[in-house]
Amino acid sequence: MTVTQAPQVLPAPVSPRRNFWRGVARVLRRKPSRMAGVAIVGLFAFLGVAGPLLYPNPLPRDDNALYAAPSWAHPFGTDFEGTDVLALVVTGTRYVLLAGLATAVITVALGTTIGLLAGFHRGRWDTVLMRLTDLQLTIPGLPLLLVLSTVWKFTSPIEMGVVLGVLGWGGIARAVRSQTLSLRERGFIEAARGLGLPTRHIIGRELLPSMAPYIAMNMLIAVTGAIYAQVGLFFLGVLPFDANNWGVMLNLAVFGGGALTSAAALPYLLAPLLAILLLTLGIVLVVDAMDEIFNPRLREE
Amino acid sequence: MITGTGITKTYKQRGHILGGRDVQALRGVDFDVKKGGAVTFIGESGCGKTTLGRIVAGLETCDSGEIVIDGTPMSGLRHRQRQAHFRRIQLIHQDPYSALNPTRTIYQTLHAPLALRARQTGRSKAWAEERARELLTLVGIDPGYVLPRYPHQLSGGMRQRVVIARALTVDPEMLVADESVSMIDVSLRLGILALLKDLRERLGVSVLFITHDIATARYIGEDGELYVIYRGQVVERGPTETVISAPVHPYTQALLSAIPVLRGVERPGAERVEPTEALDERHVDTGCLFARRCPFRTDECEAERPSLGNGGGTPQEHACFHPRPRSVIPVEACA
Amino acid sequence: MTESFAPGVRVRDLTVVYKTPAGELPALAGVGLTLAPGTITGIVGESGSGKSTLALSLLNAVQPPGRIKEGSVEIDGLGDVVKLDGEDLRQVRGRKVGYVFQAAQNSLNPLKTVGKQLLDLGRSHDVADLQALVRDARELLGRMGLDGARVLDSHQHELSGGMRQRVGIMLALVLNAHLVVLDEPTTALDMITQATILRIVRDVHHERGLTTLIITHDMGVAAEVTDSLAVMYGGRVVEHGPTTEVLGAPQHPYTQGLIRAIPRLSGDIDEARALPGRPPTLGTMPREGCVFRERCPLRMDVCDTVDPAPVTRGERTVACHAVGHQVSPPRRKEYA
Numbered sequence: 001m002t003v004t005q006a007p008q009v010l011p012a013p014v015s016p017r018r019n020f021w022r023g024v025a026r027v028l029r030r031k032p033s034r035m036a037g038v039a040i041v042g043l044f045a046f047l048g049v050a051g052p053l054l055y056p057n058p059l060p061r062d063d064n065a066l067y068a069a070p071s072w073a074h075p076f077g078t079d080f081e082g083t084d085v086l087a088l089v090v091t092g093t094r095y096v097l098l099a100g101l102a103t104a105v106i107t108v109a110l111g112t113t114i115g116l117l118a119g120f121h122r123g124r125w126d127t128v129l130m131r132l133t134d135l136q137l138t139i140p141g142l143p144l145l146l147v148l149s150t151v152w153k154f155t156s157p158i159e160m161g162v163v164l165g166v167l168g169w170g171g172i173a174r175a176v177r178s179q180t181l182s183l184r185e186r187g188f189i190e191a192a193r194g195l196g197l198p199t200r201h202i203i204g205r206e207l208l209p210s211m212a213p214y215i216a217m218n219m220l221i222a223v224t225g226a227i228y229a230q231v232g233l234f235f236l237g238v239l240p241f242d243a244n245n246w247g248v249m250l251n252l253a254v255f256g257g258g259a260l261t262s263a264a265a266l267p268y269l270l271a272p273l274l275a276i277l278l279l280t281l282g283i284v285l286v287v288d289a290m291d292e293i294f295n296p297r298l299r300e301e
Numbered sequence: 302m303i304t305g306t307g308i309t310k311t312y313k314q315r316g317h318i319l320g321g322r323d324v325q326a327l328r329g330v331d332f333d334v335k336k337g338g339a340v341t342f343i344g345e346s347g348c349g350k351t352t353l354g355r356i357v358a359g360l361e362t363c364d365s366g367e368i369v370i371d372g373t374p375m376s377g378l379r380h381r382q383r384q385a386h387f388r389r390i391q392l393i394h395q396d397p398y399s400a401l402n403p404t405r406t407i408y409q410t411l412h413a414p415l416a417l418r419a420r421q422t423g424r425s426k427a428w429a430e431e432r433a434r435e436l437l438t439l440v441g442i443d444p445g446y447v448l449p450r451y452p453h454q455l456s457g458g459m460r461q462r463v464v465i466a467r468a469l470t471v472d473p474e475m476l477v478a479d480e481s482v483s484m485i486d487v488s489l490r491l492g493i494l495a496l497l498k499d500l501r502e503r504l505g506v507s508v509l510f511i512t513h514d515i516a517t518a519r520y521i522g523e524d525g526e527l528y529v530i531y532r533g534q535v536v537e538r539g540p541t542e543t544v545i546s547a548p549v550h551p552y553t554q555a556l557l558s559a560i561p562v563l564r565g566v567e568r569p570g571a572e573r574v575e576p577t578e579a580l581d582e583r584h585v586d587t588g589c590l591f592a593r594r595c596p597f598r599t600d601e602c603e604a605e606r607p608s609l610g611n612g613g614g615t616p617q618e619h620a621c622f623h624p625r626p627r628s629v630i631p632v633e634a635c636a
Numbered sequence: 637m638t639e640s641f642a643p644g645v646r647v648r649d650l651t652v653v654y655k656t657p658a659g660e661l662p663a664l665a666g667v668g669l670t671l672a673p674g675t676i677t678g679i680v681g682e683s684g685s686g687k688s689t690l691a692l693s694l695l696n697a698v699q700p701p702g703r704i705k706e707g708s709v710e711i712d713g714l715g716d717v718v719k720l721d722g723e724d725l726r727q728v729r730g731r732k733v734g735y736v737f738q739a740a741q742n743s744l745n746p747l748k749t750v751g752k753q754l755l756d757l758g759r760s761h762d763v764a765d766l767q768a769l770v771r772d773a774r775e776l777l778g779r780m781g782l783d784g785a786r787v788l789d790s791h792q793h794e795l796s797g798g799m800r801q802r803v804g805i806m807l808a809l810v811l812n813a814h815l816v817v818l819d820e821p822t823t824a825l826d827m828i829t830q831a832t833i834l835r836i837v838r839d840v841h842h843e844r845g846l847t848t849l850i851i852t853h854d855m856g857v858a859a860e861v862t863d864s865l866a867v868m869y870g871g872r873v874v875e876h877g878p879t880t881e882v883l884g885a886p887q888h889p890y891t892q893g894l895i896r897a898i899p900r901l902s903g904d905i906d907e908a909r910a911l912p913g914r915p916p917t918l919g920t921m922p923r924e925g926c927v928f929r930e931r932c933p934l935r936m937d938v939c940d941t942v943d944p945a946p947v948t949r950g951e952r953t954v955a956c957h958a959v960g961h962q963v964s965p966p967r968r969k970e971y972a
Contacts, residue, residue: 187400188410190360191464195414195471196388205413209404296404297453345826456914486682487853488931491897492910513827520899520908545901559831560901561856565884567902576828630901634884 023299027292037285044279048097051090059083059091059244067257067264077267079249080256085271092244092272095157096227096279102161103168103226108219110165111172112211116203118173119180130177137170141229149238164226172218179211213294220287224280231276246272302475302507303357303390304333308366310352310533326352327363328533331609334475337505339522341541343515343556344530351479353530354511358477359387391468395480397460401452407463408448411436414470436466440496458489465496475507476500482517494520515557519545529553532590535609539617549615549624551576552591558629567631574629589622597623642674642847643712643732643815645694650707652689652698654918661918663689663702665871668946673712676841676848678858678879680894681868682915690868691817691851695729696720711815731761734808734816736801738823743804744792750803751788754810761811769810776806779843780836798829802836809844816841817849822857834861855898859883864951867891870916870927872943877952887954889932926957934958 234247257265
């Protein structure tokens with residue numbers, strides 16, 4: 001052979017998986033904002049898992065301190081029953097997060113699968129799946145939810161998530177399809193087909209990873225979207241009040257406590273709002289890192 | 302190994318402002334690549350050489366015509382069987398940057414087809430690993446260095462070698478190299494060409510080389526055949542050395558004349574041919590396709606289209622009514 | 637046409653650095669190059685050799701993260717371009733120095749006709765007589781074998797690659813620039829079109845009395861049209877001299893290797909040899925010593941530590957420690 005080029009340094013053999021997580025850590029450390037985002041998301045995840053265990057169930061009431069002002073004992077004051085607002089926010093995290101996650105998983109799973117299949121197979125598959133997508137996109141989400149809520153009480157966050165998910169996968173499906181259409185013309189996909197690799201491999205191992213940053217980003221954004229949607233529904237009061245829920249809190253603060261007109265219930269209103277904002281902020285800060293995490297080039301540099 | 306007869310391909314141009322004219326990419330092309338042989342298609346961009354290469358590699362189908370691989374006509378076969386036949390012919394893409402999946406390491410890229418073969422043939426996993434290393438060594442790169450790396454960490458030349466190694470995982474009998482060195486640094490090109498030449502000599506792999514650079518065709522196989530393609534038609538075809546040193550079709554002569562002369566080392570050929578420019582050629586439907594640009598055209602050329610043959614007793618086949626060899630290529634100055 | 641005035645250009649100790657996470661790395665390291673008035677000079681180099689950066693430096697147009705760290709670019713009648721800025725610099729670009737971008741593919745606005753872009757160019761340079769400008773443009777296009785009126789009425793997508801390239805040349809020359817820089821003028825063009833463009837470049841150069849610089853990776857392109865040839869490697873000019881001499885008797889081992897690595901139509905094809913190794917990138921460029929030593933067949937101890945300075949003998953300049961010691965440049969053997 002004429003040309004042999006081999007720098008002498010051999011990299012230490014590291015399993016690809018461990019390598020990946022190291023890369024992720026490196027990417028996150030690159031900007032302090034990302035670490036902050038991870039910390040925020042981590043905090044809420046912890047609250048979602050352990051929050052209800054931190055407080056007795058049901059939460060204690062203090063009849064002498066209705067709408068109490070913030071103090072050391074009650075950093076965000078108390079509600080109309082004298083329950084600590086912070087405790088309500090903390091115990092309410094689980095429902096919100098679970099519903100958000102369920103929505104995101106369903107949106108992304110449905111959207112990605114349908115988009116990939118439509119884009120990769122084209123032809124008749126494409127036509128059928130895309131008409132289905134268009135159909136989904138034309139369903140008016142909010143009115144349908146209002147109607148649904150009259151017959152269905154959404155006591156479980158998963159149910160909530162499923163409904164929101166089924167109503168929200170269309171956008172991702174379209175986006176993934178167009179990505180797939182452009183990727184399938186690339187040399188490496190053509191080569192994989194030429195080598196006789198099975199479709200399963202081509203879609204799962206070649207196409208999907210190239211779209212990972214895109215999908216991950218959509219997933220995180222879907223979480224925030226789902227949080228807004230469900231909090232909104234509870235706030236409107238179309239769903240029952242039986243859960244410790246940020247949306248329910250907002251509703252009670254505004255319509256029960258008159259938070260918009262009197263200062264007493266203001267902390268009660270602000271606490272869940274702050275929680276929503278903080279969680280969204282955390283997610284947005286993490287989204288910023290997705291491109292670098294899933295693109296080996298950006299990850300390694 | 303593979304022969305084609307009367308291959309045609311037309312692309313429909315939909316929704317174009319100037320009206321949807323169909324583009325005839327190939328107008329009845331015959332070709333024949335022998336086992337272990339070297340064939341080169343040359344021509345300008347848009348002449349149909351890439352389309353033909355893709356048809357040969359089974360990545361596209363032709364509108365009419367027949368392709369026969371080792372005596373088996375492809376037209377009667379079902380999709381799956383046809384794919385199996387075409388697997389023995391692997392395409393090396395022009396662009397080594399998009400030909401490798403950026404999210405997968407070289408190890409993953411090579412391992413997938415090898416693991417599949419190991420499963421199909423009942424070989425062990427260790428065989429696949431071993432084979433990946435063997436192939437990389439064969440294409441001239443150090444497996445220890447490239448295996449754990451991602452494509453972006455390799456130079457263009459190395460990537461192209463990896464692409465060749467990947468094609469070799471299925472033990473192909475033929476490689477179709479479509480402008481495989483045009484995106485690689487000048488000083489590294491010859492290394493890739495040498496590799497293709499070497500694979501041909503050592504493994505007996507046939508090579509179909511598609512290029513606009515005639516000199517590289519010469520390097521790949523002096524004993525090979527050269528096809529000169531103009532607007533979807535083969536206009537000259539014969540042994541590489543013959544076509545280069547004594548071209549008879551004016552288009553071939555024009556192409557060869559256009560090759561820059563390395564002044565100081567070479568001087569220009571005596572009878573360089575300068576064609577008139579191709580400004581708008583779409584409307585020629587009768588006569589020789591090259592007639593409007595040809596400095597030697599006669600009325601006959603505009604009335605009737607010449608077909609490929611040995612008219613005038615030339616050693617190579619050509620599609621010209623007035624074949625005459627001209628010395629157009631540069632000659633060495635320091636003789 | 638106005639009186640002919642072909643400027644000379646002197647680049648001295650030009651260092652251009654690019655900011656990277658690993659610090660500022662030199663894309664050009666102390667480059668010196670002289671373009672004699674009225675000549676066509678070619679700069680040949682591979683990717684990462686710094687040839688495009690050098691071309692941009694002539695216009696003082698190096699974009700961040702790059703910057704000209706030191707050195708000067710003296711153009712006759714303009715002074716040191718590196719010191720110019722703002723309005724002065726803008727006037728120089730276009731009026732005095734014409735720049736033809738790579739195959740002119742991306743330098744035309746797809747939404748405007750060529751004529752509109754010509755007028756924009758005229759207005760931005762305060763041309764008083766726009767009609768004369770259009771007349772000149774038509775004449776130039778006609779000179780290059782095109783129907784001027786039709787081309788000026790066309791959009792970019794209606795023109796072929798070769799036509800666009802000619803439009804690029806027209807736009808670079810129409811304001812009477814006498815120094816023209818062509819960056820990869822024939823990349824992405826077909827062989828026959830390439831030959832036509834090169835012929836046009838040569839003819840126009842002589843007719844208008846220009847100083848022309850051609851940047852290319854293709855030795856053949858440079859060989860075909862240039863009077864003098866500079867070979868760049870790793871941010872340095874390693875060899876410079878009259879084209880026929882540099883090609884016929886290359887002195888720097890890189891030039892020799894590069895010429896040998898080109899498959900040709902004449903001679904014994906089996907003598908073509910690949911150059912081992914690969915060209916350096918910004919990140920892999922050695923900090924000290926000769927940048928070519930890793931691939932060099934004539935490597936000596938001194939090459940590891942000392943960057944060879946360019947040495948000029950007569951018309952030729954070479955930067956190599958081994959050149960004095962060398963017996964004779966390897967030539968291709970005769971071919972019957």
